[in-house]
Amino acid sequence: MRRAFAVLIYFCCLAAFSFAQTADELIAKNIAARGGMEKMKAIKTLRMTGKFDGDGITATVGQENERPNLVRETFSLQGMVVIQAYDGSTGWHIQPFGGKKTPELMGEDDLRDLLLDADFDGPLVDYKEKGNTVEYLGHDVVDGDDALRLKITLKNGDIIYDYLDPDTFIEIRKEIQQFIRGSQRDRVMEFGSYKPVNGVMYPFSISQGPRNHPDAQTVTVRKMEANVTIDPADFNLPPSLRSGEKTSGMVGIH
Secondary structure: OHHHHHHHHHHHHHHHHHHHHHHHHHHHHHHHHHOOHHHHHHOOEEEEEEEEEEOOEEEEEEEEEEOOOEEEEEEEEOOEEEEEEEOOOOEEEEEHHHOEEEEEEOOHHHHHHHHHHHOOOOOOOOOOOOOOEEEEEEEEEEOOEEEEEEEEEOOOOOEEEEEEOOOOOOEEEEEEEEEEOOEEEEEEEEEEEEEEEOOEEEEEEEEEEOOOOOOOEEEEEEEEEEOOOOOHHHOOOOHHHHHHHHHHOOOOOO
16 A cells, blocks of 8 residues: 555656646747747847837837846827836836826836836746746647647746747747735736847737737837847936935835
């Protein structure tokens, strides 16, 4: 009886190890499909401009990223520009449509989406060092087509279900679950029209929305440049907030 139990434990452990290995193998294939780790790490900055369509409006959007985790995003409409940025420790924004034209610190809840965009290579790359865990959940279906499903649990407890094309291993869909003050916030993102930038594949069409309407908002990338010079002031906390930061505390990753 003991021997049978020991054999059972052995095979359970072996199965679990194989399952984990499968997740790592899929991550390796995804990285290779995107251009390979060497080319990815050779990109130090990114600048994107594009068109936003959704909610009955069309606007111009922009995003700048710099390693390791700096990001600035803009949303321009009717002569007004929404700005949100993260300098590696603190998030801030300007929301002129709400009548607020001066910079303000972002709250931790509002910062969550921006932190996902600040992750330069995405949560799969170097996931262990980032404190994430990844599980392979097997095959699933996205818009009637087969897909490989990965579950990413972020360091902060939020969950991302990542869907890879089984032929190319490129990411085609992402379901994000964020747990905020006892409630769950969900959204779906879909990726397409991949093109190479400095030898690395990036999606030039990104849609997002609720599960029943994932294409509610679409960003079509018009231009993406790699290794451009970015002014540090684009990310840095504005001078008007620096004294308040010392007294109010920094808002960022905890």
